[in-house]
Amino acid sequence: MGAVAAYMEYLREMARKIAYRGSFLKVIPGTARMPSRYLDWDVSHISDDMRRYLLAAEQDRQAKDGRALFLGIGLCIGQTQGKSRNMKVAAPLLLVPMNIESEDDAGKELVLDIHWKSIALNYDLITAIVEGADTVDEEDSMGQPNMLSPAAASAVNAVELRLDQVFQEPGYVQRITDRRFVEEIVDLLMAEVPAFRSKLFKAPGTYHKEDLGRYERSDKLLWFNHRFAFMGNNPGELSAYEALNELCSIIPNEV
Amino acid sequence: MSDTLRKLFNGVLTGQPVQFRILDQGVQEEVGRALRLIPMPLSRKQEEAIRNAWSSDLSYIQGPPGTGKSHTITALMLTALVLEKSVLLVSHKKAAIDVVRRKLHEMLGEEFAIYVGNDASERDRTKRRIGELIEQCGHGFKERLSTLKTQEERAKVALLNTLTRIQKEERSLGLALERTNANYRAQEDHLRNRAAYARDFQEADLAMDILSVLPVVPPHWSNTLERLEEVQNQRFMGEDIPRKDLLRARLGLVGYRRTFNADWIAEEPWNAHRLRAHYASIQAYDAARKERKQIHIKLNVVRRTIHDLQVQAEEQSRTYLRTLLRRIQLENGHAAGGDLKKLQSLFRLRRPSLVKPLMEQVNYASITRIFPIWLGEMRNLGGVLPLQSGIFDMAVVDEASQVNIPEVVPAFYRAKSFVVVGDQKQLGLEAAGLFAINRTYEELTWNNCFGGVRGAINYAEAKQRRLNVSDSSILDFMVSPTTGLHIPQATLDEHYRSMPSLANYTSQQFYEDDGGLKVMTEVSTNLGKDSFRYIEVGGERAEDGKYVQKEVDKALELVRSILSGGELGNGSHLRKLGFEFPNRLPSVGIISFTTDQRNQLKVRAETEIDAAQRDGVDLFIGTPEEFQGNERDVMILTFGIGSNQRYARGFYEKPTRFNVATSRARKYTYAVLGACPSSALLLRRYFGAFGYSPKLSEPSEDTTEVSPLERMGSRLTWTFNPDLCESEFERLLLHCLLEFIDRQSNHRLKLFNQVKTCGQKRLDFVLYDEDTTCSVAIEVDGPDHFVEDGRTYSSAHMERVSVLKRAGWNIVHVPYFQWYRNGWLYDRHDPNFEHILEKFYGDLIEHLGLVTYRRGRQIDLGLE
Secondary structure, eight states: HHHHHHHHHHHHHHHHHHHHSSSSOOOBBSSSSBBOOEEEEEETOOOOOHHHHHHHHHHHHHHHHEEEEEEEEEEEEEEEESSSSSEEEEEEEEEEEEEEEEESSSSOSEEEOOGGGOOOOOHHHHHHTTTTBBBOTTTTTTOOOOOOOOHHHHHHHHHHHHHHHHSTTEEEEHHHHSSHHHHHHHHHHHHHHHHHHHHHEEESSEEEEEEEHHHHHOOOEEEEEEEEEEEEEETTTTOOOOOOHHHHHHHHHHH | OHHHHHHHHHHHHOOOOOOOOOOOHHHHHHHHHHHHHOOOOHHHHHHHHHHHHHBEEEEEEOTTTTTTTHHHHHHHHHHHHHTTOOOOEEOOHHHHHHHHHHHHHHHOOSOEEEEESOHHHHHHHHHHHHHHHHHSSTTHHHHHHHHHHHHHHHHHHHHHHHHHHHHHHHHHHHHHHHHHHHHHHHHHHHHHHHHHHHHHSSSGOOOHHTTTOOOOOOTTTHHHHHHHHHHHHHHHTOOOHHHHHHHHHHHHHHHHHHTTTTTTGOTTTTTTHHHHHHHHHHHHHHHHHHHTTTOOOOOOHHHHHHHHHHHHHHHHHHHHHHHHHHHHHHHHHHHHHHHHHHHHHTTTOOOOOHHHHHHHHHHHHHHHHHOEEEEEEEEGGTTSSOOOOOOOOEEEEGGGGGGGGHHHHHHHEEEEEEEEEEOTTTTTTGGTTTTOHEEEHHHHHHHHHTTOOTOOOOHHHHHHHTTTTTTTHHHHHHGGGOOOOOEEEEEEEOOOOOOOOHHHHHHHHGGGGEEEEETTTSGGGGBTOOOOOEOOOOOOOOSSSSBHHHHHHHHHHHHHHHHTTGGGSSOOHHTTTTTTTTTBBBEEEEEEHHHHHHHHHHHHHHHSOOOHHHHTHHHHHHHEETTTTTTEEEEEEEOOTTTTTTOOOOHHHHHHHHHHHTTTTEEEEEEEEBBBBBTHHHHHHHHHHHTTTOOBSSSOOOOOOOOOOOOOOSBOOOOOOGGOOHHHHHHHHHHHHHHHHHHHSSSSSEEEEEEEETTTEEEEEEEEEOOOOOOOEEEESSSSOOOSSSSOOOHHHHHHHHHHTTOOOOEEEEEEHHBBBBBBTTTTTTTHHHHHHHHHHHHHHHHTTOOOOOOOOOOOOOHH
């Protein structure tokens, strides 16, 4: 492989890292203008409820530019102490973008595409948890925001490598949707990153959406091994990642 | 991979010299012709940027704050249409695209381009538009095309005729201006000669009644005088002079006396020194007279004609471009109906599994011929455009300093040449809200990818060469000196956003090395209006964060005061700037250098100020990073610096951050500071430029002196000093202007001279009406005001006038030669000149919008 192809690969990897940013810290319940349309998610089958949900989500997406549907894997909810104030958090640990498409012009038949290969860590959540504890001082970093400490960064790197590896395995969809997979990831982060260890608490029970208010008021940040769908902001560079992925397969043949 | 992208990557990664395409003279000429056909006034730098874009594979348009990047991009895209090339404009911000889109809409009408977005209604509109085109390509196509072709041809012919007339008029104006300049120089020479002669001999020898009846001076007199001088020398040396020579010399003297009314020769026939000086004066007079006779046109009439023709050409150009676009779409659409239908379907589908196979069936070369102009956010391109190499002739990336490298590569891949637009002197990726990836982590990724690669670059070197994603934008990647690419660059230099003193600070502090900015807001409507206030509030950093409570309090107090009208009272600075309570409130922004202080400000603003009120002033609170790309009428700068802290100079004085922070205000800046450390050199320099010297919070350990900028104060000021008049003509003009002012029945007219404005050397005079803030510049035609840069007088003059006009100046030109004919016509109460003077006064009245002018005979100002 030549330098150009290596560089393209590097760009592709970086595109994936920077695709998700900026608006995934408090994804539920959303706002009146931008409702997140929370839904407990069961990937095993598509129920009528889910069809209705997808229809409403698709209407939302068409009405508001820049919105997209996501599958959230793992849920952190509660409060975490930032550098200067408490931040409310209701965020997935892993994000998978999904696409809804009408099969017909009337828009009655909907098809769901889940972009498993675009799965990514929720960097906003990681930043919020490590902020203050595992970041470099703003003034010392010449104002570059959200600089992760080396410990946090290498843990993130390990998780990313794990995510990459999973696609080498047969039946990767089952692997990702297996509850043990996300549990492994959060365990890794709690083991390697002090801020995760000190701020995140595994909730004893399961998540009930009716209790959202109670969780939010909690002074702790609670972890639920939970899967849910929600509407969020469309990640900008995801298309760059996908395009670069395609380019990476072309370039070695060209160069 | 497109050839250009391959070269770019190879060049940057290998460090080997890369030969980019430079197009030949023919293409340059084509671009020149295209530039003439577009209906937009462009500065020299803007034109240069567009020429670079079309003549090189890669080019860079540097756009300092407020210098018309979008205007330039719009013009570039219009030239694409004329050149029948395709162009794709991308940015990571929809807002940036929308600005260009609006401008293109104004020029080309509603459906001028394909917009690649995610918005459903936009996609529907595009679908409809394509559907309409498909319909137009069907029944009745031939007639429609034929009609369009006729309309296009007519529009083009009409436009070209007007442009030819403009060119002709400009040429004759140019020639006349050259003559005017030559006449001025000859006239000055004549006056100098005359003064020297008068000093040594008799002024009466050169009286105007004598000179004015002189015939044209034939060249043989030089030989005659040489001979006379020889004879005189021989006489002086006591040599024998042949009788024939003596006779001839005497005859020469008689002839000279008769020809030039030089009666003094009778008394002093052999004074060669006087004769030489006399003849030199005669020659200078004759040269000036000859130059004047060469000016066959009325300059101001030609100027007005050119102006009228330019207005006409702009309208004709719009018509031409619209018909051209419609013809291109119809003609090419008919030939590619199938592709159009598939493209239409693409705007209906979103599912990648359906979109991709359909894209493969579309011939994009045909599609870009039908729709040569495309705009879109980078992230949405993949929904309509396949990853195909070189679909477009050109890709333009706006706000390139905030675009990360991976994001733009797919857009570049789709084009043959690239133009990056941005400014490396403003904030880069940090302003794009990029998740900052830890360098350790990025290094791991780098090493993973480059492990085992032949000629691999290590991460440290990659950082240094601006190849790594977390530090470098596409702009850094392309224009960093370490890449060695030598990309053609044009720096836009006309600033239109901020009040003059604010813009001058930006220019002096950050763009001096680039030649500085022409501050186009240096116009009379901004005269004497304050635009900056320094407020020292004292206080210390809080214990629980990087904020200074007193700065936060003061900033919010200012916002409340604006909202309640306190800052907008009669005589207040903001009132003078045109804001009024409660209906014309300014938009307001607060910048905080620290995130903690930004958070404090936000939380308090949300709790203490009603949401409707915040919306009423479009209140935006952010760090400089968040403010890049935004501007407000009034900016409140806060720094989060208290008296009890170390001063992180690297943070506060990072030039790109300081540049962005200080250049966001259109009208007024409040700088609110807790304490000014002695080591805060840039801060002190900043305040010093506006005339403030902050009290230093600590004794200076740093012995570095603050090197001051040229102090400009907080307002635009002009002065009047009659001693600065540079010529007799200027002094005469001054008298006339004083006379004009005297004729007014009030004292609202003010006169200024030697006025520096818009980056120009000086305006001779400016007449300003205090009541209306209208003004008019009075420019003497003839003398050079220009820097020696190799341009002719006429081209420099015309460029200067177009710069001033773009800034909105009214100009009255006073042709020197009309005022001087064998002496100042004004002095002689010449009846013809009275008409010229009345016309001059009439022009002043028109531009100033005066109604109280009293006509009458001129006052004798006793100029003798």
